[in-house]
Amino acid sequence: LAGFPKWERKVRMFLCLFGLVLSVYALHVEVSRERNPDYRALCDLGESVSCSRVFTSRWGRGFGLVQYFVAKDSPLNQPNSVLGIIFYTLQMGLGLSVSKKAAAFLVFSSWVSVAGSLYLASILAFVLGDFCMVCVSTYIVNFALLYTNLKRRRAVQEIKEKAR
Numbered sequence: 001l002a003g004f005p006k007w008e009r010k011v012r013m014f015l016c017l018f019g020l021v022l023s024v025y026a027l028h029v030e031v032s033r034e035r036n037p038d039y040r041a042l043c044d045l046g047e048s049v050s051c052s053r054v055f056t057s058r059w060g061r062g063f064g065l066v067q068y069f070v071a072k073d074s075p076l077n078q079p080n081s082v083l084g085i086i087f088y089t090l091q092m093g094l095g096l097s098v099s100k101k102a103a104a105f106l107v108f109s110s111w112v113s114v115a116g117s118l119y120l121a122s123i124l125a126f127v128l129g130d131f132c133m134v135c136v137s138t139y140i141v142n143f144a145l146l147y148t149n150l151k152r153r154r155a156v157q158e159i160k161e162k163a164r
Contacts, residue, residue: 023084
């Protein structure tokens with residue numbers, strides 16, 4: 001597409017696939033740990049570097065907030081990794097559209113993911129006192145997607161203005 005950043009689709013695809021892999025792995029770790037409390041994930045490197053400890057904490061489901069509105073075991077209180085799988089799938093799918101509405105939704109959902117990343121990063125650092133490589137990697141992916149989506153929205157706006 002003329003006027004579209006050439007790098008944008010490739011970068012989006014890479015970021016979304018990487019985010020999906022991280023989210024699926026996080027879900028795998030959480031499910032494995034729930035089935036077997038002795039399960040040790042590849043990302044569990046020590047006492048304060050443990051992704052499975054983070055994923056199985058109360059903040060690992062519904063950002064630790066949904067449980068205040070529904071039962072802890074409610075289908076609405078999903079692991080954060082499931083939300084990540086939905087988010088990255090939506091980002092990938094909507095990234096195929098060149099509509100102004102899709103671009104606006106991509107930016108909006110990215111801001112929500114960045115807000116969630118900042119919230120969870122503060123929980124990680126100040127409440128759990130842990131370092132989670134998988135978590136931090138998803139935060140980086142979310143910030144990179146926001147940048148990509150802002151570039152996308154600007155390009156779509158410029159294309160629409162030239163078409164007038």
